[in-house]
Amino acid sequence: MSRPLVEVSSISRSYSMRSGMFGRSAAIHAVHGVSLTIPRGETLGLVGESGSGKSTTGRIVLGLEPPDHGEVRFDDKPMATPGTTAWRAQRAHMQMIFQDPLGALDRRLPVAAQIREPLDIHGLGTPLEREERVRELLRAVELTPAHGARYPGALSGGQRQRIVLARALATKPDFLVCDEPVSALDVSIQAQVVNLLADLQAQLALTLLFISHDLRVVRQISNVVAVMYLGRIVEIGCADDLFARPEHPYTQALVSASPAPGRRSAGRIVLAGDPPNPAARPQGCAFHPRCPRTITRCASEVPALSNVGGNRQVACHLVTGPQVETRDAA
Amino acid sequence: MAPLISIKDLSVAFHGVPVLRGVDLALHKGEALGLVGESGSGKSVTWLAALGLLPRNARVSGSVRLDSREILGAPAAELDRIRGGRVAMIFQDPASALNPVLTIRKQLCESLALHRDISGGAVKAEARRLLDLVGIPDATRRLEAYPHEFSGGQVQRIMIAMALAGNPDLLIADEPTTALDATIQAQILELLSTIRREMGMAMVLISHDLGVVAENCDRVAVMYAGRIVEEAPANQLFADPVHPYAQGLIGALPPLDGPRRRLTAIPGTVPDPASMPDGCAFAPRCALAEAPCGIVAPSLAPIAEDRAVACIRAEASRRALLGIAAE
Numbered sequence: 001m002s003r004p005l006v007e008v009s010s011i012s013r014s015y016s017m018r019s020g021m022f023g024r025s026a027a028i029h030a031v032h033g034v035s036l037t038i039p040r041g042e043t044l045g046l047v048g049e050s051g052s053g054k055s056t057t058g059r060i061v062l063g064l065e066p067p068d069h070g071e072v073r074f075d076d077k078p079m080a081t082p083g084t085t086a087w088r089a090q091r092a093h094m095q096m097i098f099q100d101p102l103g104a105l106d107r108r109l110p111v112a113a114q115i116r117e118p119l120d121i122h123g124l125g126t127p128l129e130r131e132e133r134v135r136e137l138l139r140a141v142e143l144t145p146a147h148g149a150r151y152p153g154a155l156s157g158g159q160r161q162r163i164v165l166a167r168a169l170a171t172k173p174d175f176l177v178c179d180e181p182v183s184a185l186d187v188s189i190q191a192q193v194v195n196l197l198a199d200l201q202a203q204l205a206l207t208l209l210f211i212s213h214d215l216r217v218v219r220q221i222s223n224v225v226a227v228m229y230l231g232r233i234v235e236i237g238c239a240d241d242l243f244a245r246p247e248h249p250y251t252q253a254l255v256s257a258s259p260a261p262g263r264r265s266a267g268r269i270v271l272a273g274d275p276p277n278p279a280a281r282p283q284g285c286a287f288h289p290r291c292p293r294t295i296t297r298c299a300s301e302v303p304a305l306s307n308v309g310g311n312r313q314v315a316c317h318l319v320t321g322p323q324v325e326t327r328d329a330a
Numbered sequence: 331m332a333p334l335i336s337i338k339d340l341s342v343a344f345h346g347v348p349v350l351r352g353v354d355l356a357l358h359k360g361e362a363l364g365l366v367g368e369s370g371s372g373k374s375v376t377w378l379a380a381l382g383l384l385p386r387n388a389r390v391s392g393s394v395r396l397d398s399r400e401i402l403g404a405p406a407a408e409l410d411r412i413r414g415g416r417v418a419m420i421f422q423d424p425a426s427a428l429n430p431v432l433t434i435r436k437q438l439c440e441s442l443a444l445h446r447d448i449s450g451g452a453v454k455a456e457a458r459r460l461l462d463l464v465g466i467p468d469a470t471r472r473l474e475a476y477p478h479e480f481s482g483g484q485v486q487r488i489m490i491a492m493a494l495a496g497n498p499d500l501l502i503a504d505e506p507t508t509a510l511d512a513t514i515q516a517q518i519l520e521l522l523s524t525i526r527r528e529m530g531m532a533m534v535l536i537s538h539d540l541g542v543v544a545e546n547c548d549r550v551a552v553m554y555a556g557r558i559v560e561e562a563p564a565n566q567l568f569a570d571p572v573h574p575y576a577q578g579l580i581g582a583l584p585p586l587d588g589p590r591r592r593l594t595a596i597p598g599t600v601p602d603p604a605s606m607p608d609g610c611a612f613a614p615r616c617a618l619a620e621a622p623c624g625i626v627a628p629s630l631a632p633i634a635e636d637r638a639v640a641c642i643r644a645e646a647s648r649r650a651l652l653g654i655a656a657e
Contacts, residue, residue: 049511156599186368186538191582191595198592213512220584220593244587257516258586259541261568270520271513274481290513 003076005175005207006038011060011070013053017279028278030056032231033070040174043201043208045222045239047215047254051278053231054211058177061209062096063087074175092122095168099180101160105152111163112138112148118170137166140203141196158189162196169200179211194220215258219243227251230276230286233305237312247314249291285317293318332398334359334499334532335380335417340392340402342372342379342556347604350375351556352392354630357500362526362533364543364564366579367553370600373536376553377502381417382409415445418493422505424485428477434461434488435473438495445496460491465521483514490521494529501526504536519546540583544568549636552576555601555611558630562637572639574616574647610641618643 031053080087141162226236235248256269288298305315333356342350365373394402438457461469464487507515560573581594613623
């Protein structure tokens, strides 16, 4: 098998934050020892609540921010230093899409001009070829040239997100980081964009890092899903399998918290406590203060992400490999 | 039994553009009604209009009866007693609903003083009881805190406490958990259902999230372009949706288990309120639409004892669904 397109090895990133004007500055470990690999043409889903470090991971993977430790390799080459020519060349192969398409577009420019901009910046093709490419991209996202002449304000939310997608695809990237791309859209429009993204991925052999808090959407589009909690990956596995049989107590709570039509809330795992504050990371397993199954060891020792069989890795003292039978029936 | 609140033919127009086009709803004591629909479908406007909370430029017509008493266009003093008293509302963004420069105690006591006949120490004791009730630990000390000292989930709990200050018979919860993380959403929804059970309070849960509504409501009304298109008991609506739009909404929701299938997206977008199509507003996006759909807008008609649908192709739509299921 060929090498994966994106290889992230134990990246960490911390910020220092001051509490109040004269307060002591504290280090916030936004991302801690995260390793991921994304094979060509596949999608890795990253889920977690706010503050889990999923967006920071996405920014580091794209080279928008350097990691404090660890390394990101893209197409078997280390990420170039931001701002250099080599970095620009590399960046043309990777693009990103955010949650708020209106914020990502310039309201005073017709959208076709904005789709064209990356082609101008990276100097791709003659002006005529660029015009043709813009039309081709609009067709690819199921819009017409008439839409291209409009301003962002004259388009619906779903149409704007299509424009952002067309612009991201302009440089023919191999890799796309999507950070909550459909979270702001209505359900029926969300389905349109998710289907479109899946179609484009198949046509263009795109590799995706798909970041979202929505388990349903992530499962729909991903091959592999990683669950993050307070800067670390707590569980990673195949998309179908992971949500059907979550092993980590946090993943179990997340799956259980996802409301489903046709199910009453009976038997739901409702976690006590608030979402964690990255500035006050609990000792040991960061999840232990909210965990319904916590044991003494959890408060002192950070569980390592380890293989539990069946392509699943879990970071929990209570979940061990298939050969050791310590898992309780609950 | 007379309904607690009954809305008849409620219509709202902004600058001559109709956004709510004849809504009928009734809610009984202690009942939980879900309102789903996409942005702009009129789910929030229905209740803002019913409680007289819309700006002056809105033209509102129809009838809203609370315990058989007309409240639409009622004098301001009467509405002030109703809002926060018999009918309370909580919104999506709790942080902006609280005053950042006042302590929680000041704000809670204010609504208690307005809607209850208590004073002095009793007010403070009641404020403490309410914070306890909504699960804020260490209530005595936390009463002296400011809104920014609480997390998003806790602020929503405080909003619920303030809503409960007037002992409401009806709570309108407008996207109460949309801004919250999944595990916190589960906490807040559980809190709402516990309180509702204990106080025998009726609730309207407005949400774009079908799952949230399905799990927490007895009855669900689906809105599209300013009208109710289907109304049914929650379990029936999700097992057997009849209106093509309701079917589309449910089909567009990615499953969390079972085999992955391509999502059945509803083509097109919601029509612009300023240029509504003739006839059924959903017809341009509907796979089952026929010529008559473009002539007259269908009215909400009963199809079973407690179900109603506004679609002239309802039978065909139901057959299509059964056909798919039989495959």
